[in-house]
Amino acid sequence: MSPDELRRARAYLLRVAEPPAAALVAFVAEHGPVEAAARVRRGDCPPEVLKATEARRDYDLVDQDFGRAAAAGARLVVPEDDEWPAWPLLALEQAGRRGVSEAVPPLALWVSGDIALGTAADRAVAVVGARAATSYGEHHAAELAYGLASRGVPVFSGAAYGIDGAAHRGALAAGGVTVAVLGCAVDAGYPAGHVGLLNRIARNGGAVVSEYPPGAPPARHRFLVRNRLIAALTEGTLVVEAGRRSGARNTASTAGALGKVVMALPGPVSSGMSVGCHELIRDARATLVSTVDEVLETVGRFGIAEDQAARTQRPTDRLGPEALRTYEALTVRTDRSDSEIAAESGLPLRKVRALLPALEIDGFAVRGEAGWRRRRETA
Amino acid sequence: MSPDELRRARAYLLRVAEPPAAALVAFVAEHGPVEAAARVRRGDCPPEVLKATEARRDYDLVDQDFGRAAAAGARLVVPEDDEWPAWPLLALEQAGRRGVSEAVPPLALWVSGDIALGTAADRAVAVVGARAATSYGEHHAAELAYGLASRGVPVFSGAAYGIDGAAHRGALAAGGVTVAVLGCAVDAGYPAGHVGLLNRIARNGGAVVSEYPPGAPPARHRFLVRNRLIAALTEGTLVVEAGRRSGARNTASTAGALGKVVMALPGPVSSGMSVGCHELIRDARATLVSTVDEVLETVGRFGIAEDQAARTQRPTDRLGPEALRTYEALTVRTDRSDSEIAAESGLPLRKVRALLPALEIDGFAVRGEAGWRRRRETA
Incomplete structure (x- = not known):
C-alpha cells in the first residue's frame, strides 16, 4: 500500500524544516499540505517559510523515508487520520495563539x-x-x-x-x-x-x-x-x-x-x-x-x-461482581488458561468456566489458541 | 520579693478555670484581674464564668503556687509586664474575634x-x-x-x-x-x-x-x-x-x-x-x-x-569583615579562649588578640573569667 499524495506531502514537510516550524505550520494550515509542499519545493512561499526550508527543500527523500519507516514497522500518522490525537494537541494551538513560544503542533508523526x-x-x-x-x-x-x-x-x-x-x-x-x-x-x-x-x-x-x-x-x-x-x-x-x-x-x-x-x-x-x-x-x-x-x-x-x-458508563458496569472479577483477570495481549484465570480472580474454577462463555457472548472475552483474552474494544 | 496583688490575682485566675477559658478571659478584660479574681472568688460573676470556675473557685493555692514555682526557678509573667509577648499573642485575640474556637489568649504564663x-x-x-x-x-x-x-x-x-x-x-x-x-x-x-x-x-x-x-x-x-x-x-x-x-x-x-x-x-x-x-x-x-x-x-x-x-540595621553591620568573623566566633553563654576563637574564626591568633579588645570597647564582646563572650544585647 503506497502512501497517498497527502501523506507524501506531509512526510516531505516534516523533513524540510526543523520542528517546531511555526511559519511552515501556518503556511500548511493556509494552503493545505499538498499545495504547501509543492510551493515550498519550488521556493514559492513567504520569506519566513523560505528561510526555514531553503536548506533542505531540494531533498527528495520521501520514498526513502517511507521505505525505512516500513522496515522499522512504523507508519506516518497525519492530522487527516481518524487516529490523530486532535483533542490533546489542541492545547498546542491554543497556547501558540496565546504567544507561548515553541507551542506549535506537529505536521505529522511517525508511529x-x-x-x-x-x-x-x-x-x-x-x-x-x-x-x-x-x-x-x-x-x-x-x-x-x-x-x-x-x-x-x-x-x-x-x-x-x-x-x-x-x-x-x-x-x-x-x-x-x-x-x-x-x-x-x-x-x-x-x-x-x-x-x-x-x-x-x-x-x-x-x-x-x-x-x-x-x-x-x-x-x-x-x-x-x-x-x-x-x-x-x-x-x-x-x-x-x-x-x-x-x-x-x-x-x-x-x-x-x-x-x-x-x-x-x-x-x-x-x-x-x-x-x-x-x-x-x-x-x-x-x-x-x-x-x-x-x-x-x-x-x-x-x-x-x-x-x-464517562467512568460510570463503561460497558463493564453492567457485569455482575463475579463476571467483573473474571473479566478483570483477563489481559488484552496474552491468552490465559481457565485455571490461571481462576487463580487470578480468586473464583472457583467451575465458576470461571461457566462465566467465560457468557463473557464471550456479551462481547467481553475472546477465545484464543491458548485460553482466553480480554476483547480490546472493552478495555 | 513577694508577688504583688496583680500577680497574685492572675495566678489565682490561671488555676481557677481550665484554659482556654474564653468567658473568664473576657470577664478579666472587662473588670481587670484584681477585681475579676475577687468577684470570681465570691461567685459574683456571669453564669458562663461561674460555670467555668465553680469547681475550683474556693482553692486557695496562690502562696503554694508561687512557692513551688520559685523552687522550680519559675516566675509568673503577666500581660502587664514589659516582657509579655503582646504582639505575637495579638493573633489569638484577632482570631477569637473572627470566631476561631479556642483562640483565647493566656491569662498569664509560668516561665x-x-x-x-x-x-x-x-x-x-x-x-x-x-x-x-x-x-x-x-x-x-x-x-x-x-x-x-x-x-x-x-x-x-x-x-x-x-x-x-x-x-x-x-x-x-x-x-x-x-x-x-x-x-x-x-x-x-x-x-x-x-x-x-x-x-x-x-x-x-x-x-x-x-x-x-x-x-x-x-x-x-x-x-x-x-x-x-x-x-x-x-x-x-x-x-x-x-x-x-x-x-x-x-x-x-x-x-x-x-x-x-x-x-x-x-x-x-x-x-x-x-x-x-x-x-x-x-x-x-x-x-x-x-x-x-x-x-x-x-x-x-x-x-x-x-x-x-531590620536585618540591614543590625549593630554588627558596622563591623569590618575580620571583626565580624571574630564576633561570630563568640557565644553568648560560654567563655572562649583567644586561641579557640582563632580556630573558630579561621583568623590568625595575633589578629584575634588585637580585635577582641576593640570589640569590647564597641560593646560587642565581654571579657570573662575563662576568655571572651558575646554581649547578649548584640546577639
Missing part, C-alpha cells in the same frame, strides 16, 4: 505500534524524570506507572535512561499502554541500551512516536522540542525526580504553559535528585502527589470534567 | 529561664513533629533548628520525644535560643526522659513556658490547648514529620487559622511519618521547605515586612 495514537493519548499521563535517577526514583516511577497502567491510564514518557525507562517498564509490567515519544527517529536505535525496551513497547500494545524522519539522530535541542509533545499528548505530567536543572522540569513547565496538570513526587530533602521536584511544589508550579490515587485525583480535579461521568 | 519572654518570641519559628519520628525526621529537625538558631531565630517546640526534642537539641547545639511550651506544669517532670533537656533549655538562654499552675499533670486535651500557644508565639510553624493524624498537624492548622505561616518538610513517600507533611503541602495548607534559607524566605515572604529592613 511504531498497533495502537491508534488518539486512543493512546486519551486521558494519558506523562511520567518523566532525571536520567541520573536514584533507586528511590526508579522504584516509585515504576510503581506509579504500574498503578496508572493497570487502571487503564496510558503512560507517556521519553524512553531515556533512569525515570523514563522505569516508567515504561512499570506500565509494561501491568500489561498496560505505554508510549515513548523520542527526540530522534523511531529507527535511530537511541538510547542504545533501550532498543529492546522500545521494541517491547511497540509490540505490546503501546507506541513509539517521533516527528523526526527515519534516520534522524538525537540532538540536544530535539529533546526539548520533543518535550512539548509529551506535555501536549497527556492530561498531566508527573515529575518523579529532577535535579535543579533538568529536561523533566522543561516538560513540566511546558505542560504548565499548555494548561495541563503538573505534578511532582517529593523525596528526601537530602537527595539532589528531588530538589527539582521540591522547587516545583514549593513554587506552586506542581501539585505534590505520593500515590496513584492522588495522581488520578489531581488529573481529574483539574482535567476533563466528564471524566467521572 | 522558667532568664530570657525575656517577649524577646524569645520575637520573630521565632516553631519546629514540631511526630513523637514516633524516624531518624530522617530527627536528623533534619535538629539540622534546621541548628541553622535557625545560629541565625538568631528562636526555636519553639513542645518538648515531646521525637521531632520536638531534636529541634530543642539542635537549637541548643547552636548556642541559640529555644523555648519549650508545655501541656503540663513547668515542674511536672514530663516527659520524664526530657527533664534534663528542659533544665538545659532554661539554663542556657532559653525558656520553659506553661499556662498550667505548678504541679499540674499532663493531659491529652492540654497538649492541644498548648499547641495554640506554640502557634501564636511564633511567626511560623514548621512540621518536620507527621502521621496522618497527629498533634503537629493540629499545631499547623491552628497556626493557619491564626494567619501564621505554615511549613512542612517533605520526605520519602514510602514513610508513614511524612504522610501528614505531604497532605499539608498537597492541600496547599503548608509551604514545602527543604532548607533553613527556605524557612527564612517563607517566614519573611508572608511574615513581617520590616524583617529585611
